[in-house]
Amino acid sequence: MTGFVRRFGTLAALIAIIIAFSIASPDAFGSPSNLINITQQMTLLAIVAIGATVVMAVGEFDLSTASIVSFGGILVVFLFKAGVPAPLACLAVLAAAAVFGAVSGFVVSRFEVLSFIATLAVGTIIGGITFWLCEGATLFGDIPGGFRDIGRGTMLGLPTLTWWLIGVAACAWIILDKVEIGRRLYAIGGNREAARLAGVRIVPNTMFAFIVSAVLSALVGILLTARIGSANPTGGGGYLLSAYAAVFLGMTAFREGEANVPGTLVGAAIIAVIGNGLTILGVSTFLQDIITGTIILAAVLVRRAGKQGA
Amino acid sequence: MLLSIKALEKRYGGARALGGANIEVAAGSVHGLLGENGAGKSTLIKTLSGLVTPDAGEILIDGKPASIESVRHAEELGFRFIHQELSLVPHFTAVENAFVGRAYPKRGPFIDRAAMARAIAETARDIAPDLPLDVPAARLTTGQKQLVEIIRALIGEPARLVVMDEPTASLSDGEARRLHKAVRRLAERGVAVIFISHRLDEVMEICDRYTVLRNGVTAGAGDVSDIDRPGLVRLMSGREEAELIARPTPARSPVALKVSDLPFGDHGSRISFEIKAGEILGLYGLVGAGRSSLMKIVWGATSHREGTITLEGRALRPGHIGDRIAAGGAYVPEDRRHEGLIVSRTIAENLAIANLKAVRVAPSLPWVGLAALRRRAEEVKAALSVKMGSAFAKPLTLSGGNQQKLLFGRWFGRPIRLLILDEPTRGVDVGAKAEIHAVARRFADEGAAVLMTTSDMDELLALANRVLVLAGGEITAELSGSSLTPARIIDAAFQHQSRKDPAA
CATH class of the missing domain: 3.40.50.300 (P-loop containing nucleotide triphosphate hydrolases)
Structure with a gap:
């Protein structure tokens, strides 16, 4: 019984929250179109959170994610203004992010710097570059219509953004749970020294995790720009805390205290559902933050209690 | 009083x-x-x-x-x-x-x-x-x-x-x-x-x-x-002299591991020794004699600037664990909990982590198969008589002796040419100790050179063909055959300051 609660309690909480909002507001919240809309609303947060999940799998933190989201959005518009074609511009942005991820991962693993500090520094550098590129202003104009379609509209009955989430989540799940590199990443996160002594190479594997996180954050910057048609140098600011909140919520689901992709999806969904539902009920955004924070704390405490009881 | x-x-x-x-x-x-x-x-x-x-x-x-x-x-x-x-x-x-x-x-x-x-x-x-x-x-x-x-x-x-x-x-x-x-x-x-x-x-x-x-x-x-x-x-x-006769060194085996001039201890000393295929070499010294750090250098977990290590003629680069594994090396660390087991992962994954290729669904696809993980765990369980339930339980559900067997099992299934054992039975009960000794001897009988360090005198005498005693940063005795006795070992281990004695 307790094992069941531990594994599926967080998922049950998500379902309970959905049912509660559906009863409170059957027409607006509970409508199929709103529920589909929530999957679109959670996409950007969830993709950043999936990147964070991969970094947490090796037992590290990446505090540069929010900066990379802003950077990705600004750089792609900057390249458009310079006349670079959209596919090339997007690839360039992802490549630049990969470099930042590689730097963070290398510093953290090779020199054993605390990832908090290393990625805070890298994120600060990226923030500076971002402001330099856009001279502190919001960038708009020169954004091709075809590019904007990757972040809006629908495909096969689902919002385009939702497809992005499905694709990214599937890839990340395969990487972490199905192929060899995932075993290595979790082994490092579980016991770095034991993994090293068993022949797992710490530096390249850790770098890989940080590169995935950076590339996914940059992807979110691109999608965000495509969706709203402009780029703001602080556009990614809100993603850091909520992404890690989603990962921590997800660590209470399915597995015992390990960051995992399905769990992160549930975590991101909880945050998105609460946001959406409270907005529909007309609750002020301040109160929404208070409620979201309280729920995360409660989830972690419940898990703690469950663990001690076991 | x-x-x-x-x-x-x-x-x-x-x-x-x-x-x-x-x-x-x-x-x-x-x-x-x-x-x-x-x-x-x-x-x-x-x-x-x-x-x-x-x-x-x-x-x-x-x-x-x-x-x-x-x-x-x-x-x-x-x-x-x-x-x-x-x-x-x-x-x-x-x-x-x-x-x-x-x-x-x-x-x-x-x-x-x-x-x-x-x-x-x-x-x-x-x-x-x-x-x-x-x-x-x-x-x-x-x-x-x-x-x-x-x-x-x-x-x-x-x-x-x-x-x-x-x-x-x-x-x-x-x-x-x-x-x-x-x-x-x-x-x-x-x-x-x-x-x-x-x-x-x-x-x-x-x-x-x-x-x-x-x-x-x-x-x-x-x-x-x-x-x-x-x-x-x-x-x-406290032991009677010549109470035990050590296992004879397999005389005709070729030298497998050759260690030359490795840095050792805190005083700038160097150490050199060789181990033949099939031989178990025991290193004995008091706590703090620098044994564990030497084992880590040989395994490549710590780099070194001077000295060389070769295994069957192949030079092993300093600090490259991958070289050892590729050449048929295996290592069982001293601290099971902190250096051995990945306690958040399953028993099956702990057994597979050093050789993930063995648990692929197809040889050319880096996809880890659950069936392959289970199969490997069952093989190790049978070969090393590990007492465990599900292959997908966590390692800490096992007893200390069975946890220790997992660390041996991690290297199982490949020809092992060098086995490094650092306190192989610490915190293990007597029955499991004997079983682990049998496992170590089996690796040696199959041709591995075994480098072992232990603080347990009985274990040393039970396993080693030959013993090097370390004290004050140097080898103070090399004992084998009839000279391998507890009193000789202890005497050499306590020769800490004799080297400063001009008469010695």
Whole structure:
């Protein structure tokens, strides 16, 4: 019984929250179109959170994610203004992010710097570059219509953004749970020294995790720009805390205290559902933050209690 | 007598740590406490510090029966403990460190720094006149830190008994001499000192009395002036000479592992040795002799600048674990919990992590198959008789012996040419110990060169074809065949300072 609660309690909480909002507001919240809309609303947060999940799998933190989201959005518009074609511009942005991820991962693993500090520094550098590129202003104009379609509209009955989430989540799940590199990443996160002594190479594997996180954050910057048609140098600011909140919520689901992709999806969904539902009920955004924070704390405490009881 | 301990007993689970230990310590004397690794010295000390409650036996303080309830109580009794791992705050000065956890002198609500400095200066003048008191501990030498610990022990409620656990283990000779003086001055002030040391020469020099523990029992005690060094060695080893004949070295095997001029220990020493295929070479030395760090260098977990390691003629690059694995190397670390098991992952993954290619669904696809993971776990379970339920349970659900088998199983299924064992049966019960020994011998019989270090004399004698004894940064003996006896091993291990003796 307790094992069941531990594994599926967080998922049950998500379902309970959905049912509660559906009863409170059957027409607006509970409508199929709103529920589909929530999957679109959670996409950007969830993709950043999936990147964070991969970094947490090796037992590290990446505090540069929010900066990379802003950077990705600004750089792609900057390249458009310079006349670079959209596919090339997007690839360039992802490549630049990969470099930042590689730097963070290398510093953290090779020199054993605390990832908090290393990625805070890298994120600060990226923030500076971002402001330099856009001279502190919001960038708009020169954004091709075809590019904007990757972040809006629908495909096969689902919002385009939702497809992005499905694709990214599937890839990340395969990487972490199905192929060899995932075993290595979790082994490092579980016991770095034991993994090293068993022949797992710490530096390249850790770098890989940080590169995935950076590339996914940059992807979110691109999608965000495509969706709203402009780029703001602080556009990614809100993603850091909520992404890690989603990962921590997800660590209470399915597995015992390990960051995992399905769990992160549930975590991101909880945050998105609460946001959406409270907005529909007309609750002020301040109160929404208070409620979201309280729920995360409660989830972690419940898990703690469950663990001690076991 | 300040302290008398009579017939003290303590068991941890099935293992007997103390089985009738006696010691008598008089005020104003320095008492040497001696014994091999695992003889029960630490447990005895822990009962004095209130960390361990004995199962049986008597503790008399000033002739009156007492029980030491807690660390706090030991402190109130005037017992002070100076551990091997020093616990100073690095950026605090000697004065600041001495008062951590003690009552600070106050002036009103504020700490009276001048009074602190005065109190320490007074004590330091007696014990260690040349110790700098206003320098952060991080900038002091190990020996100076020991002196700070001694001063710290004398602050606050008056100390009656100071226990020092191998205080000179990592000190230079000059520093050790300074410490000896401090210890003698301590005794002159009427304090009793229990001095644990593996340096027999220093025990002979500064101690008044001695007590030797062997397998948790007091094997002998008396005045230091009534015994000589060989006598102490005999008491510690306690075994009959030539009781066991070691396994013969497979004479015709080729040399597999060749180690040349590797850095070893803290004193810039170098070490060279060879191991033949099928041979088990045991390294024996006292704790702190640098065995584990040597094993890590051979395994490539620590890099080295000088010296070479070759396995079957292939050079192994410093710090490249991958080279060892590719050449058929395997390693079982000392600390199962921190260096061995990945406790958050399943048993099956712990067995697969060193060779993930073995659990692919198809040879060319890096996709990990659950069926393959389970199959591998079942193979290891059968081959090493691991007692486990599901392959996907967590490793800590197993007993210590079975956990240890997982670390061997991790390397199972490939031809192993070099097996490195660091304390292969620590914390393992007797039955599992024998099974693990059989596993180690099997690896050797299949042609692996086995490099083993252990603190357990019986294990050493049970497994090794040949033993190198390490002391003071060098090989003090190479023993095999009929010369491989407990007394020879112990004698060589305690030759710490003989190398400075011109006659030696």
